[in-house]
Ligand SMILES: [Zn+2]
């Protein structure tokens with residue numbers, strides 16, 4: 181081996197093992213020994229620098245070369261791609277096209293990857309054309325990367341055309357096509373291909389399994405996923421050592437609500453990934469099993485596996501939804517100590533947690549202290565103010581955002597519009613709605629229109645609201661009609677209410693909430709028989725409502741209550757306490773059970789007894805029992821959370837209670853926060 185070959189070999193070792201410092205030393209020696217213009221050695225230098233992530237040096241070497249071949253060009257392109265700089269690779273390909281050097285199959289394959297990265301299908305199609313002209317179309321490596329490119333650019337049909345025309349398909353080709361179908365809503369086709377490849381005698385590998393499982397999860401194909409699981413076991417595939425495949429299986433089971441199976445697979449895996457752990461925590465939480473979710477999270481913390489920002493913000497979202505303030509605070513303290521704790525997405529999740537727990541000041545503090553904010557940060561803050569009925573503050577934040585030249589997206593618009601409509605800020609709402617309509621980058625959707633309908637509905641302009649729905653350029657959904665129906669009910673417009681109700685039932689005759697609203701419109705107008713008929717049809721159709729559930733945190737423990745729940749050990753005292761309060765309310769603030777109000781909620785029964793055991797009342801009852809006889813500060817804030825909207829009766833009850841007890845109640849329902857203080861609610865009785 182001569183000196184020149186030795187240098188080349190040294191560079192290849194450095195490249196393979198990413199030894200940048202040694203590579204730099206070899207480079208110096210090469211220059212000293214007079215090989216500065218040796219093409220082979222320069223190509224190896226470009227490759228080494230590219231692999232070590234130092235493309236700027238690779239580029240310098242490339243630019244100084246007197247003569248270049250296809251390897252020189254392609255190595256530099258690979259280097260750029262290695263740094264996720266797909267654009268530079270594509271620019272280099274353009275330049276290459278004007279040079280005398282012709283691309284080969286690796287040049288094309290590299291740049292198809294670059295196109296997939298950029299996601300612009302037109303670039304890929306141009307290169308595809310070039311491939312056909314030069315005869316490289318039929319090289320397997322080119323075909324495979326074309327399938328990948330078309331799938332990543334969202335044109336899965338074009339990918340399938342390439343796949344179908346391929347004269348020879350390797351396992352990589354099959355994997356690319358199965359993965360292509362799995363990311364779109366075409367998961368069924370992934371499953372078909374999976375079967376087909378087996379009939380052709382191809383043995384699936386871990387990439388095949390991962391994509392096929394992902395396809396199953398995407399379309400909720402639990403049974404196919406189970407079959408695949410069985411297939412892997414029967415073919416001796418070592419699932420316990422395949423972190424990524426088992427992760428997809430855990431994800432599939434968790435998404436389909438089979439937490440038992442998800443846990444079983446998880447327990448089997450030898451090297452558990454933090455992603456699978458997160459899947460499990462979030463899966464349990466979404467299944468309503470908070471204690472299991474917390475158990476898994478604690479185990480993750482104890483495992484010493486490093487967590488990242490994605491995990492923390494996913495778990496924080498669980499804390500936010502369940503309003504677990506103590507856990508949220510602890511995690512916030514932990515986040516301050518880790519390097520990625522300042523990530524924008526992590527801070528956004530902290531803000532959101534404080535907002536959903538009702539601590540708007542703490543949320544604002546996080547917002548103010550963020551070193552960097554993105555559109556989501558602003559949107560979370562605006563949404564938060566809106567849900568607390570603080571429309572003016574929401575508007576201020578929105579204006580502040582505009583003054584910093586940030587472009588609101590459609591979610592930001594929705595946040596500001598609903599904040600304005602919830603707080604009855606008519607002028608602002610109209611202003612921002614017309615701003616949205618004039619924004620060339622965003623098309624208003626039905627939810628934006630629903631905010632305007634809500635606004636008009638509040639001020640009793642029902643005809644205008646209805647005209648808006650009927651003439652808007654987007655298709656109405658049941659949500660927007662429900663908004664109008666609510667307004668009809670509040671303003672006692674029976675005729676329009678009945679018409680809207682009929683439209684609504686034509687669109688959606690399975691949501692119990694629609695029947696309940698229509699029934700209550702009839703009841704309010706005195707049509708009791710009609711009202712009963714609608715209510716009975718719910719039962720006849722076998723429709724099930726979502727059960728009401730409320731919870732409250734006392735001394736770091738969460739207490740859950742369903743409607744009529746008697747599982748709590750203090751149930752007799754809670755009932756006693758509630759009756760006592762009710763008596764005082766009747767005497768002191770003329771509170772009466774307003775049976776008609778109960779229809780506001782999705783409650784089936786309307787009798788006095790069942791109103792008394794609404795979940796939010798039970799939760800409040802527990803707080804009262806707990807505070808009894810203690811020297812607690814009477815003015816303290818009590819936070820109660822509910823999964824549905826609070827009903828009219830409970831609303832009146834808590835209003836009265838806030839007056840006679842001098843306590844402040846903050847109730848988060850499905851739509852917003854209600855702050856009850858001294859006999860009044862922050863929602864102004866419209867919700
Ligand atoms: Zn209620």
Ligand SMILES: [Zn+2]
Pocket residue numbers: 831853854855861862863864865866867
């Ligand atoms: Zn309220």
